[in-house]
Amino acid sequence: MSGAVAPAPFLRMNGIVKTFPGVKALDGVSFDVRAGEVHALVGENGAGKSTLMKVLAGAYRADGGTVEIDERVVTIDGPKAAEALGIGMIYQEFNLVPDLRVVDNLLLGHEPVRGVFLDRSGAVARASAILAELGVSVPLDLPARRLTVAQQQMVEIAKSLARKARIIVMDEPTAALTEREIDALFALIQKLRAQGVAFVYISHRLEELPRISDRITVIRDGRTIETRPTAALPQHEMVAMMVGRSLATHFPKLPPVDEHAPVVLSVRGLCAQTGVAVHDVTFDVRAGEIVGLAGLVGAGRTDVVRAVAGADVPSAGDVFVQGRRVVAYSPHDAIGAGIAFITEDRKGQGLVLGMNVRENTTLAHLGRFARHGFVDRTKEEATTTDEIAELRIRTPSSEQLVRNLSGGNQQKVVLAKWLIGDAAVYLFDEPTRGIDIGAKAEIYALMVGLLGRGKGIVMVSSELPEVLGMSHRVLVMRQGRLAAEFAGTEATPERVIAAAAGLAA
Amino acid sequence: MSVNDAARAGDATQAKATLEADARGARSRQNRALLLRVIGALALLAVVVAVVDALSHGAFLTAGNLTNVLRQITYNAILGIGQTFVIITAGIDLSVGSLIELTGVVMATFANNVPFHGPLLLGVTLLVGLAVGCFAGFVNAVPVVRLNLPPFITTLAMMLMARGLAFKLAHGQPVTLTDSTAFDATGTGFLFAPLLRPLGFPGIPVPVLWMIVLVVVFAVVLTRTRFGRYVFAIGGNEEAARLAGINVARVKTLVYVISGGCAAVAGLLLMARFGSGSPNTGIGSELQSIAAVVVGGTSLMGGRGSVVATFFGALLIGLLNNVMNLLNIESYTQDIVLGAVILVAVVVDELRKRYLRT
Known part of the structure; x- marks a missing residue:
């Protein structure tokens, strides 16, 4: 930041309190955002960031504290009120209507009309004007479901601006973006802040904050810990504030793989056509080994593990677990063969949200808790x-x-569900996406624990440091095929990125 | 270091003990909340009953009348059991009304043409009815589980086909039982009549006993078995259930088979009561059964629900009909009131949930 006099804040949240039955989610959080500022909000999962933003967006009503906009106390009693105050909210799971076209999504609720009829040409004109102003090109006629994640995000931003948003809250905006898409997003944010739009930026990717944010506020256990200019808050100090203790090494040391250890998973010539087409994927995983699957988004990594886990039916190829061929592919058969699959989307695929911790934990192995079909709750509970x-x-x-x-605790419930079984192979798809550093470290430790018990692990991850730090071997995928393999120290960030992008290393 | 480990182990044990205590606490809190709700509901009921009884000049609060109400709701409650299972999986079964008719006609025709008598005839006839009802449920389920078609459509198609088939088989007329002796006790009999009559009770109607047994059995199936747990899991998140290795197709199929089976039992009880299987007795009962489920608080979005609550839903609707009859309210007005009550019940339930959530 330059030495200019700080302008009065555009938004100020003062001593916000929010209590849920049994939990005090917010316990007096305060922070402010100036016009044209990018203010990062960081904290472990469950620290209260999302709750705070939902209060701002009118999704929750605070039990205490005040919200000021332009130094006037305002009442935000619903999403409409928030919108009228110029607050735009972009959730991690976007709010686009998948089957509506881009133009209709952009102007949803604010459609231009001529009499009682929709003004179609007027809508197209307005939508293209907004997108042109942003300098992004998204086909207006496509239904939203056909857009890439990055394009959907652009549409969300455009949608906020169409509603005259003066402050835009973004929750984990880069979680599913490629490097290039992140660059485009950051360029767009810079452009908008020059026009006076303020941003609240929530992210777990701490390393990107120096590139984008002016100030950082750390939240822990529903309280504000500190607000500082980004330049004055080194990453290790930020992490220490977030966890309330200093975290030594990021990744645990992996025990070496015994080269005579039996192969627990063998994938031969696997092909799948259900999502991203996967061609002729062949690899082995030994007991006590972690194999990392790296690659760009859309390279087919998830599709490989889904096919191995029986979530999708492979079109060709064989999978062997402990030397035995897995037959008649379904999740049920895969589990029976000793494969555990920890999905990337815990809310959509990992958990039954309306069930409790006990019912979710035992769901995949309920047979072990049942006698003659009757479930033994005492045993489940133990x-x-x-x-x-x-x-x-x-x-x-x-x-x-x-x-x-x-989020972090939900992910642990997903893990518990598979740990109580005795699988030979664990497939982790983005095991630490969107969860806090403390929980990440615990999940890494847990993976090491599994190695000690002779399990094999396949891990898909979009975070390069994670793939490099937590794998014995890295397989790089590109366009549905295995593009390269790096063992141990051969795996450097440069090589993996080059292989993923199809460049000569 | 070993001291540290020991301390940590101690912590873990203690944490576990706390957790267990918390779980017990949560359960007893839930139980207490439930108890309070039941007491509240009973208090309200007592007031309503007193008022209604006064208005009907004492005709309502008689053993004979209340027994009658129980007997009248039997068919709806039994259909409601199957419907509850289907609706918890986020499905719907529109075919149960016509399946009452189809199974009734088939069972009556069968009973008239076989040389059996007594309990054997009753048992075999029931089995035939169950086979028809369960098979129809299976047919309902196949397009749902194989092609992911909406159950609204497949069961609507079954509703039309089953009714048409019933009319064809019966040549448009009720099929009267030539000898109804094997079925009389089931349809119109009373249990413990000699014992209860001196006390002013006519006895327990046999169909009511069937209903109670079915409600208890299926409530246990839903809340205590693996199958029941899977039904909830599929309704709550079908993809998560599939990836947990649950055979979603099998569980869903079974749910429609149960619903068809329940329709067959209701069909038998109705046939036994009237001494005939008729191709138009079930018109509208599919919607009645859905009403009972919804008034009982089961969510049409799936994932939540209870067989016992459905029973009380059916009971509430039955009591309402009865009261309105006693008060000589004409049938058109009755429909208006019933519709309004269903709407109010759902709205109140939704508001209560929102109030609890925030």
Whole structure:
């Protein structure tokens, strides 16, 4: 930041308190955002960032505290009120209507009309004007579901601006973007802030904050810890504030792989046509080994693990677990063969949100808790309580609905569900996406623990440091095929990126 | 270091003990909340009953009348059991009304043409009815689980086909039982009549006993078995359930088979009561059964619901009909009131949930 006099804040949130049954989610959070500023909000999952932003967006009503806009106290009693005040909210899961065209999504709720009829040409004109102003090109006629994640995000931003937003809240905007798309997003943010639009930027990717944010506010346990200019807050100090303790090494040391260890998973000539087409993928995983699957978004990494796990039916190829061929492919068969699949989308695929921790934990192995078809709840509860203690899942009890847990704790419930089984191979798809540093470290430790028990692990991750730090071997995928393989120290960021992008290394 | 480990182990044990205590606490809190709700509902009921009884000059609060209400709701409650299972998986079964008719006609025709008598005839006839009802449920389920077609459509098609088939088989007329002796006790009999009559009770109608047994059995199936847990899991998040290795197709198929089976039992009880299987007795009962489920608080979005609550939903609707009859309210007005009550019940339930959430 230059030495200019700081202008009065555009938005100020003062001592915000929000209590849910049994949990004090916000306990007096304060922070402010100036016009044209990018203000990063960081904290572990469950620290209260999302709750705070939902208060701002009118999704929740605060129990205490005030919100000021332009130094006037305002009441935000619903999403409409927030919109009228110039507050735009872009959630991690976008709010586009998948089957509506881009132009209709952009102007949803504000369609230009001529009499009682929709003014189609007027809508197209307005939508293209907005997009042109942003300098982004998205086909207006496509239904939203056909857009890439980055394009959907652009449409969300354009949508906020169409509603005259003066402050835009972005929750994990880069989580699913490629490097190039992130560059484009940051350029757009810079352009808009020059026009006076303010941003609240929530992210777990701390390394990108110096590139984009002016100030950073750290939140922990529902309280503001500190607000500082980005330049004055080194990353290690920020992490220490977030976790309330200093975190030494990021990745645990992986035990070496015994080269005579048996192969627990063998994939031969696997092809799949269900999502991104996957061609002729062949690899082995030994007991005690982590194989990382790297590659750009859309390279087919998830499609490989989904096919191995029976979530999609492979079109060709064979999968062997501990030397035995897996037949008649379905998730049920894969589980029976000893494959556990920890999906990337925990809310959509990993959990039944309306069920409690106990019911989710035992769901995949309910047979072990049942006798003659009747479920033994006492036994279920004993196992669940063990897992809660073992994985340090923060929940009031085993009877809490998983809907009410934070992201990191939800992910731990997904893990508990597979850990209580005795699989030979664990497939992790983005195991730490959107969860906080403390929980990440715990999940890494857990993976090392699995290695010690002779399990094989395949890990898909979009975070390069994670792939490099947590794999014995890295397989790089490109356009549905295995493009390269790097063992141990051969795997450098430069090589992996080059292979993923199809450049000669 | 070993001291540290020991301390940590101690912490873990303690944390576990706390968790267990918390789980117990949560359960007892839930139980207490439930108890409060039941007491509240009973208090309200008592007031309503007193008022209604006064208005009907004492005709309402008699053992005979209340027993009658129970017998009248039997068919709806039994259909509601199957419907509850289907709706928890986020499905719907529109075919149960016509399946009452189809199974009734088939069972009556069968009973008239076989040389059996007594309990054997009753049992075999029921099995035939169950086979027809369950098979129809299976047919309902196949396009739903194989092609992911909406159950609204497949069961609507079954509703039309089953009714048409019933009319064809019966040549448009009720099929009267030539000898109804094997079925009389089931349709119109009373249990413990000699014992209860001196006390002013006519006895327990046999169909009511069937209903109670079915409600208890299926409530246990839904809340205590693996199958029941899977039904909830599929309704809550079908993809998560599939990836957990649950055979979603099998569970969903079974749910429609149960619904068809429940329709067959209701068909048997109706046939036994009237001494005939008729191709138009079930018109509208599919919607009645959905009403019972919804008034009982089961969500049409799936993932939540209870067989016992459906029973009370059916009971509430039955009591309302009965009261309006006693008060000589004409049938058109009755429909208006019933519709309004269903709407109010759902709205109140939704508001209560929102109030609890924030």
